[in-house]
Amino acid sequence: MTVLPSLVTVADLAARLGRTLTPTQELQAQALLDDASSVVRAYVRLDITRATTTDTFTMRRADPLLHRCGGVVTLPQRPVVDIASVSVNGTAMTDWWQDDNEILVRAWAWDQPPAAHRPPQVTVTYTHGWDPVPGDIQAIVMQAANRVLVNPSGIRSETVGGESVTYLIPAVGEYLGALLSNTEKKVLDRYRRTAASVRLRGC
Template identity: 75%
Template sequence: MSVLPPLASVADLAAMLNRTFTAAQEAQAQALLDQASSIVRSYLRQDITRATTTDTFTLRRADPVQHRCGGVVTLPQRPVVDIVSVSVNGTATSDWWQDGNDLLLRSPAWTHPPAAHAPPQVEVTYTHGWDRVPGDITAIVMQAATRVMVNPSGIRSETVGGESVTYLVPSTGEFLGVLLSRTEMKALDRYRRTSGTVAVRRR
């Protein structure tokens, strides 16, 4: 499985901070963006960037009223840009159609071997994700990286009544680092996959 690229670039981060990075700062920024991108992807359960993937799924029975087909697979990576190929139990088929993230198979495969003993396995090669990462995702990745880039110790100071007080940020006392805040997670929730078909095998 190939390594996914970061969801924001070092140049993006430098422009946002209005800074010119040294070589050491560039290396630090890249590491932080890689970490923040991994955390965002883990939370969303999405690759985000455009890619073509081959997954194997277990076919599930369709709602005869809603789908009117032999079986359905929900493709987990979104948005689905193109379905390249489909095979059922190792046999290629074109007897399918797409409805959003659902792949619908027209012919019922449940009454023929080996489906009579086990659910059919559907291998799908499909292209998914955004050609350009949505701006709000990029902004949150940079924001998470900036927290450490600008204030690596997570320290905030202010003067109260003539006395200097130093404590962790935010005010809850929890230093997030590149982890996501509740506000950031809420902003990302519209991209998050909360349910759907689980891939049996991916390559």
């Protein structure tokens, strides 16, 4: 399984905080940025960072009202930057075109039963993601990591009637830590993938 890099570097976080981190703080910051990056990726259902991937998908029949082609595959990672190769059932194909994050195979003879129960398998090598990572995504990752870095226990203190009172949750609700607030989710919704392709294997 490929380990994806953090969406923000420790140097970026230190620059945003305007201070120099100690070696111990750098290790903690890296772990928190890794956690926050994983949380953001899980929410938007995308790798986000630029990469080239080879995956195999199950072709689906095209909607004749929308596409005049033999079959369609939807690539799960966005944005699609480049498609290097497409093969169907192990045979390289050139008779295809791209429509956003979909690959449309111009002509394909679908098998009749019982072979029809084994739909064509499409292997695609494509480049996807952003370079650089969008600034609003980076801002949310840094914000989520910084919540834990500056206040790891989620402690909030205030003085009431001359006495100091300490809470383990903020006034607005439960302690989020590296998780996302509703406001952060709304910002990320513009990137979020709402539908998934069937991915069989990665190379």
